[in-house]
Amino acid sequence: DADVTQTPRNRITKTGKRIMLECSQTKGHDRMYWYRQDPGLGLRLIYYSFDVKDINKGEISDGYSVSRQAQAKFSLSLESAIPNQTALYFCATQRGTGGSTDTQYFGPGTRLTVL
Amino acid sequence: AQSVAQPEDQVNVAEGNPLTVKCTYSVSGNPYLFWYVQYPNRGLQFLLKYITGDNLVKGSYGFEAEFNKSQTSFHLKKPSALVSDSALYFCAVRDSTNDYKLSFGAGTTVTVRA
Numbered sequence: 001d002a003d004v005t006q007t008p009r010n011r012i013t014k015t016g017k018r019i020m021l022e023c024s025q026t027k028g029h030d031r032m033y034w035y036r037q038d039p040g041l042g043l044r045l046i047y048y049s050f051d052v053k054d055i056n057k058g059e060i061s062d063g064y065s066v067s068r069q070a071q072a073k074f075s076l077s078l079e080s081a082i083p084n085q086t087a088l089y090f091c092a093t094q095r096g097t098g099g100s101t102d103t104q105y106f107g108p109g110t111r112l113t114v115l
Numbered sequence: 116a117q118s119v120a121q122p123e124d125q126v127n128v129a130e131g132n133p134l135t136v137k138c139t140y141s142v143s144g145n146p147y148l149f150w151y152v153q154y155p156n157r158g159l160q161f162l163l164k165y166i167t168g169d170n171l172v173k174g175s176y177g178f179e180a181e182f183n184k185s186q187t188s189f190h191l192k193k194p195s196a197l198v199s200d201s202a203l204y205f206c207a208v209r210d211s212t213n214d215y216k217l218s219f220g221a222g223t224t225v226t227v228r229a
Contacts, residue, residue: 004158031215040124042205042219043159050215090158099214100147101166108158 003027004107006091012113013081021076021110023091030096032074033104034058034066037088046089049074050096081114088112117142117210121220128227134196136223138189138206145211148189150180153203153222165189176200196227 004025013019023032030051035043035058045058047066055066063085067075078085091107118141128134140146147166151159163174170182180191189206206220 033215040221042119042221043207043217044219045216048215092159094215100209100211101164102214103149103161103164104217105161106151106159 004091004093004105006089006107006110008110009108010111012115014115015082017081019078019081019112021089021091021112023074023076023107025072025091025093025107027093027095027105028071029093029105030071031094031102032068033092033094034064034074034076035090035092036060036085037090037109043090046076078112078114081112083114086112086114117146117208117213117216117218119206119208119218119220121204121206121223123223124221125224125226128196128225130198130227130229131195134191134193134200134225134227136191136204136206136225138191138220139187140189140206140208141187142208142210143212146187146189147209147211148180148182149207149209149217150174150178150189150191151205151207152176153205155202159205162191196225198227198229201225201227 007022033048034046049055049068065077089110092104094102094104149164150162165172165182173179207217
């Protein structure tokens with residue numbers, strides 16, 4: 001969805017390096033999410049944010065941190081990258097006012113390789 | 116607790132034939148069900164969702180899905196597959212008791228041969 005953008009699209013880094021993945025959205029949604037996708041495992045939730053002041057851990061938050069700089073921006077950081085963090089990372093947004101029925105909309109993904 | 120299973124890693128069909136991608140779910144409350152598609156080197160695109168009402172839901176690109184409460188299933192279907200439908204398909208569920216968490220299946224790779 002062009003309304004959700006992620007940078008960079010591809011990144012190769014080395015073990016121990018700090019790296020930041022960025023997500024921006026123009027959908028005006030309050031809620032933003034970070035997922036990682038691994039083959040055969042589907043998507044797993046890393047962190048989510050309901051608004052600028054509300055950040056929550058997902059099911060696999062160890063080794064990651066996030067920052068919600070504005071309603072439209074949500075960044076994911078790997079403080080010290082390790083090879084098993086090699087994955088495809090997706091940002092998603094959700095309106096937040098529709099409750100359980102709201103759809104999540106995804107960005108194009110960032111392919112991260114940690115050597 | 117909520118979970119989704121996609122029992123087939125891969126589905127292969129000939130162009131013009133019907134396509135079915137299977138999904139079963141488990142939730143505590145009422146299920147809200149979603150299908151997404153991921154084309155090569157692209158993000159996840161929303162196809163359709165079931166919230167309530169008619170068990171047959173129509174979505175984008177000619178896809179539809181049938182909700183079956185007794186079998187806890189939400190299979191994705193297309194009457195006549197196209198080569199361009201070749202992609203990775205994800206089923207996801209949200210329990211009505213929460214308004215944010217989506218649980219995804221492992222994905223099914225669909226290959227449509229000409």
